[in-house]
Amino acid sequence: MSAVKAAARPQEAGTAYEDDFYTWTQEQGARLRAGDFAGLDLENLAEEIETLGRTEFNSLVSAWRVILLHMLKWDHQPERRTRSWAISIRTHRNRAADVLKDNPGLKSRLTDSLVRAYRDARDEASGETGLPIRVFPTACPYTREEMLARPFPADPDDTTD
Template sequence: MTEATSYDTDFHAWALRNAELLREGRLDELDVEHIAEELESMGASERRELLNRLQVLLLHLLKHQYQPERRGKSWQLTINHQRTAIERLLEQSPSLARMLGAENLGKVYRKAVRDAVIETDLDGHLFPDDCPYSLEQLLADDWLPDD
């Protein structure tokens, strides 16, 4: 079995083999192209996870603000869980913070509003066009939007 074939047929064995080659300094034997693809994929996966968690956080903050009569522990736990997960992602990969700029925040907010309209049956026009929360508010452990 060649290393290229191993990547396609047994990813785990391929990864272990390339780690071994790397540790032994046998760089000319590495499957460089696949390693580069995997590293890029890992970065993309972290970016997706960060933005997905931000979307869930925004959705629950919107529900908290616009449906105060339905607030419960479940929403609060989801808010806390998403904040903790985002915090961990940013601790492990600080460069991901650049993904939380105004452009991405706006895109994610619009998707959270879309989901909030579906979940709450509220009219979409009730929600602001732009995200009403600052990044600091979104990530603060003790902050919740006003009614």
């Protein structure tokens, strides 16, 4: 039998999830579209769908973390303020807003996302500033409103923004 014929013939069991993730995803998608529900790898499909949700949550945490990191640095090292910190805050505010707009179900996890983000931002701020971690409050000192709306001039010498 030629390799072409063997490749053209559908596999009954399909590609194993562990052996070739990409091919597995393509086969599972094709089976869903064809209504071949009996041929679906339900356990791994369920895990992958849940992982997609966690990825969106982690995107929100990541955006909050960067905002908080630069806010902490802004407040604790005013002599080192840079335009890039202000721009980064703006950019990540937009990213967080986009994630929340695209995934309104994440609103129920805002508190959890902020707690996780601040924990990491605090550690990073200590590392990046060289200041002892005890300088940074253990609980987030900012309200969500401050994180989203507090002005940060792109030019640190410019107080209008």
